[in-house]
Amino acid sequence: MRSVYTSLFYASLPLVLARLLWRSRANPGYRERVAERFAFYPGPPRPVDVWIHAVSVGEAEAAFSLVATIRRHAPASILVTTTTPTGSARVRKVLGDTVEHVFLPYDLPDGIGRFLGHFSPRMAIIMETEIWPNLFTACRRRDIPLLVANARLSERSARRYARVRGTLRNLLAGVDIAAQTAADAQRFLAIGADPSAITVTGNLKFDTELDTSVRAGGEAIKRRLFQERPVWLAASTHPGEEKAVLEAFACVRSRQPELLLAIAPRHPERFEEVARLVRAAGHRLARQTEAGEAAPGGFDVFLLDTLGDLMRFYVASDVAFVGGSLVDIGGHNVVEPALAETAIVFGPYTRNFKQICDDLERGEAAVRVHGIEELAAAVDRLAADEAMRGDLRRRALAFVERNRGASELHWRLLAPHLGESFQSH
Template sequence: MRLIYSALFYFLAPAILARLFWRARKESTYSQRWLERLAVYDFEPESGVIWFHAVSVGEAEAAFPLIRAVKDRFPASTILVTATTPTGSARIKDVLGETAKHVYLPYDLPDCVNRFIRHYSPILAVVLETEIWPNLYRVCGLRDIPLAIVNGRLSEKSARGYLRLRSLTRESLSHVRLIAAQTPEDARRYVAIGADPNSVAVTGNIKFDTELPTEAQDRAKALRDTLFGKRPIFIAGSTHPGEESQILSAFDRLRSQFPELLLVLAPRHPHRIADVVAECEKMGLGIRLRSESEPCDESIDVFLLDTLGELRVFYAASDVAFVGGSLAPIGGHNVLEPAIAGVPVLFGPHMFNFADIACKLKESGGGIEVKNVEELALWTGRLLTDECLRSEVGENGKRFVSSNQGAVDRIVEQLGLLISNP
C-alpha cells in the first residue's frame, strides 16, 4: 500500500509544485525556499537534533511552551522546528529566533525524507497533533529514531478517513513510540486506526499551558491606551471567508446601542486583508490597519490586524472576543487564548476541531456558543452592557484554563524517556 501511495505522490508532484507557485501569485512567500520542500539545502548538515514538526501557526503556538521545556531539560541539544506554511514559518522565526533551527518539512517522498533525515540525523522526532506521513514515519522507524505524536488529536471524521486506508495507517503508526493524546476519546480513536495500545497515553492538551506573561499584559494595556483610548472593544480573531460579512452585520446592529464601539478584525490568513478591506469599504466603514501604527479616532470603525503574532495581545486588550472558523464550517480555532486573558469568549456552532475544549469551556461558564448573527450581536451587547456578567464569564474562562494545565510537564517526562532509552 505504501508503494502505491509513493507512486501516486511522485505522479502528482509536478501538480503539487505548480499549485505552490500558483499560490505564490497571491502570497509571494510560497515561492521562497521551495527547495527545502524537496530537502535540498545549501548549508552544512546538523546532526543530533531534537526535531519538532508544527504544521502551521496554531500548532506552532501550542508547541512553543513544549519546545522551551525540552530545551531546558536538554540544553546541549540543538532544536529543529519544521512547518509547512509560510505563516507558520514566520511565526517560528519570530518567536524562537536563533534558539532553534528552522526549515520547511519536505514532501513525503522517499528520496526527500531520506535526504532530510540524513541532513539532520534527529535523536528524537516530535510531531504535533494529527500529521501521519507514511514514508517519513517509515524512515524514522528504519533508522531507530524515536518518534512521538504529541498533543494528539483525532476527530471521528479523521479516524474514518484513516480507517479507509487501514493497512497504510497501521504500518505508519507501527513506527511511533509514543502517542500523547489530548483526551481519552482521542486515545481510543488512535488505537482504533491501528496504534499499539501500549504506545498511547492521555496527557492532556498543551494549549492549556499557554500563559499570558506580565510583559504581554502590560503591552496589551499600552496598546489599548495608545490605539483605542476608552472605546469599548469587540474583537473577532482568526476569521475566514464568509465570516467577516456576518461579523460586520452583527457589528452594524451593535453600533446603534454602542456608538463608540470599535471592531478589531483579525483574518486568519493575512493575504486576505485586501478582500476584508473591500468588504468594510462596501459598508462605508472607516478602517485603520495595525501596520499603520496610528490611533483610532471617532472616524475609525474597524481596526484590521494585518500583522502576525499579535492576536493574543489584542485579545487581552479587548472587552469581548469572538473566535473564528466557527460560524463557517472550518472547525474553529483556539478559544483558550482570549480565555487565559480573562476575556469573555464567543464562538460559533462549528467547533469540531476543538469540540472537547469548546464544550467544557461552555460548561465552565467561560464561553458562549452563538449560532448566528442575531445571537452574536445579542450576546456581545449583553456582555458590553453588564460589567458584572463580563467579569464573571472572563474569570470563569481563566479558571478553566488554569485548572487544566500540566500537559507540557507530563509530555516532557515521556519524551525524556524516549531520549534516555532510544
C-alpha cells in the same frame, strides 16, 4: 499501498508546485525557500537532538510550551519545521535563533532521506494529526523514536482513516501517541494504533504563558489606539465569517455607537479582501500596517493585517469572537483569549477544540452562538455588562489553570528516548 501513494505523489508534483505558485500571488512566502521543500540545504549537516514538526500557526503555538519544557530539563538542540509561511514566521518571531528552522520537505523518499540525513535527529515529534507514510517509515528504518504530540483526531478524520486501517496499523507501529483527550485516544485505537503506546496527556495549549510584555503591549493598544473605547475582536476569521460579523456589528452599534470592531483574518492573503468588505459595508477602516499603535483618527473597524500580534489585541479587547466556528472549519484556539482575560464567544463548529469548548460552555465560561442574530445579541449583552464579562473571564482563566501540566507529561514520554545524559538534568 505506500508505493502507490509515492508514485501518485511524484506524478502530482507539477500540480503541487503550480499550487505553491498560485498561493504565492497573495502570500509571497509560498515561493520562497522552495529548495527546503525538497530537502536541499546549504552548508554541512547540522545534527540535532530533537526535531519538532508543527504544520502551521496553531500547531506552532502548542509546540512553544513543549520547547520551553525540553529546554528546562535538558540542553537539547532543537529543530522546528513547518509547512506554511505563516507558521514559519511565527516560529522565527517567538524562537528566533534558539532553534534550527526549515520547511518540512514533501513526503517523498528521496527528500525525506536527505532531510533525516542532514539533521540526524535523535527524537522526532509530530504535532497533532500529521501522518505521513514515507516520513514515518523512514524514521522507523533509521531507528528514530517518533512521538505524535498533543495528538487529536476528529470523528470525521477517524472515519476517513478507518478505510485504510491496515496500512495505518503498520505506520503507527512503534509510534508513541500523546493524546489530548480520552476520546482522541479511543479514535487512535480505532484506526490501528497500539494501545500500549497511547497516553492521555491533555492539551499543550493550556501550558502557554502570557508574557508580561504582551499584556503591557495590549494595554497600551487599548489606551493609545483604541482610546479606551469598548472593543469587539473577531479573531482568526474565515471566508463568510467577516460578512456575518459586519452584519452583527451593525446591529450592535445601533445601540452601542462607541463600540469598535477589530478583525483579524486567519490567513494574510485575505487581508485585502477583508478590507474591501469593510469598506463596502460603509465603515471607516483603519489598518495595523498604517496605524501602528497610535490613534489614526476616526474609525469604526480596525483590520489587524500583521502576523504575530493577535495576543496583544486579545488583551486590548473586551469581547472576542474566535473564528473558524461560524463556518464549518472546526474552530481555533480558545485558550489564548482565556489567558488574555477576554470574554469569549464562538460558533457551533468547534470540533478542533471540542472538549475545551464544550467544557467552557458548560461551565458558563464562554458563550456559544448559532448565526448572526445570536452573535449580535451575545456581543451586545457582553459589551454592555461589565459584571458578566468579568464572570466569564474569571471562569475561563480558572479553567485554563486547572488543565495545565501537559508539557511535563510529554517530557516523561520523551526523556527515555534521549539518553541518560538528558534525563539527569
